[in-house]
Amino acid sequence: MEDRRKIIDEFARELDAIAGENLRALFLYGSAVTGGFVDKKSDYNFVIVAEPVEIAFLDRVSTRARAWRKQRIPVPLIFTPPFVDRARDAYPLEFLSMLSGYELLRGADVLHEMAIARQDVRLQCERELRATTLHLRQAYVQFGRSFREMRAILGSAQPKLMAIFRGLLYLSEGPWNLHGPELTSAVRERLELPARLLALLSRIRHDVTVSSSETTELVHGLIPELERWTGLTDKL
Numbered sequence: 001m002e003d004r005r006k007i008i009d010e011f012a013r014e015l016d017a018i019a020g021e022n023l024r025a026l027f028l029y030g031s032a033v034t035g036g037f038v039d040k041k042s043d044y045n046f047v048i049v050a051e052p053v054e055i056a057f058l059d060r061v062s063t064r065a066r067a068w069r070k071q072r073i074p075v076p077l078i079f080t081p082p083f084v085d086r087a088r089d090a091y092p093l094e095f096l097s098m099l100s101g102y103e104l105l106r107g108a109d110v111l112h113e114m115a116i117a118r119q120d121v122r123l124q125c126e127r128e129l130r131a132t133t134l135h136l137r138q139a140y141v142q143f144g145r146s147f148r149e150m151r152a153i154l155g156s157a158q159p160k161l162m163a164i165f166r167g168l169l170y171l172s173e174g175p176w177n178l179h180g181p182e183l184t185s186a187v188r189e190r191l192e193l194p195a196r197l198l199a200l201l202s203r204i205r206h207d208v209t210v211s212s213s214e215t216t217e218l219v220h221g222l223i224p225e226l227e228r229w230t231g232l233t234d235k236l
Contacts, residue, residue, distance in 0.1 A: 002039045004032060007071055012105045015048065018060045024081055025049035025107030027098070034101035034179040046076040047098065049110055053080050084110050092120040093128065093163045096170060100177040118171060122236050125167040129230040132157060132164070133223060140219055147212040151204055154218060158205035165191060168229065171236060191229070197221045 008028060015026055030045035031037040050057060058078070065075055079087075088095050096116060104111075136157070143149035165187045169176040174190040184202065188195050200218045204210045210218075 004037070004039075004044075007044060007073075008032070008105070011044070011046065011068070011071075011073060014064055015106070018064065019048070019050055019057070022050040022052065022057055023048070023106060024051055025110055026105040027102045027111065028105055029098045029102040031179075033103050036180045040072075042072065044071070044073045046073065047102075048076045048078045049081060049084060049107065050078060051080050053078055081110060084114075088114060088116060089120045091124070092116045093124050093167045096121070096166055096176065097163055100166065101179060116170070121167045121170050122233060125164055125171065126230065126233045128160065128164050129226055129233060132160060133226045133230060136219065136223055136226070140223075144216075144219075147215045150215050150219065151210060154201070154215070154222075155204045155207075158201045161201065162187075165193070168233070171233075193225055194221060197225065 012026055015023060025047075026049070027047040028044065029047065031042050032044050036042075048061075061076075061078070068075075095111075095114060099111060099114060099116070102111060136153070139150065139153045143153070162183065166176050166183065168191055169186055172190055175182075175186045178186055184198050187193055188198055197218060200210060200214055201222075202208075204215070204218065
């Protein structure tokens with residue numbers, strides 16, 4: 001079993017050296033905090049809040065990017081304090097995902113008690129639902145019989161779909177800050193999405209074998225559900 005705490009703490013110490021007085025906050029979010037983390041597979045997701053964020057600062061961060069990738073640390077999100085304050089209306093779903101579970105490693109907790117406007121969530125949910133539906137239609141026309149391609153597309157779409165479903169739970173005043181099986185159960189019960197589709201989405205995301213017929217079943221079932229929720233969201 002890998003030493004997760006060691007990897008997290010070493011990353012934080014490297015940021016201390018790289019950012020110096022520029023560093024305002026450092027957060028860890030995602031499965032490393034909320035559960036469902038799989039050793040040697042799951043990523044460590046970080047948010048850096050710094051000011052100023054200049055090219056020289058980005059250059060210093062970039063010197064460690066390759067080494068971090070070897071530890072499954074994707075390039076961190078790099079925010080400035082004004083971005084955190086002003087972008088919540090543009091990226092409410094992303095902020096909801098962070099707010100549902102994070103750990104403050106350094107600095108001030110700029111996410112604490114962040115207010116997310118319901119109308120902003122509604123608008124992004126509608127936009128993402130429409131975009132995902134259009135993308136899946138196009139993919140089905142292009143790759144409908146290429147099951148490897150469709151599986152890859154559906155697997156990459158699963159995190160975005162779960163973020164949308166979290167937003168829909170938020171709009172319905174449901175338990176939006178859950179994770180893993182508890183979130184899936186809430187989506188199934190509160191949003192009335194078929195358990196079979198959610199199970200197939202989870203399997204395809206986590207590289208569990210999904211047959212060609214199951215891939216087709218997922219596409220055939222998912223697109224109408226997204227269309228249904230697009231119509232409902234448009235009326236909220």
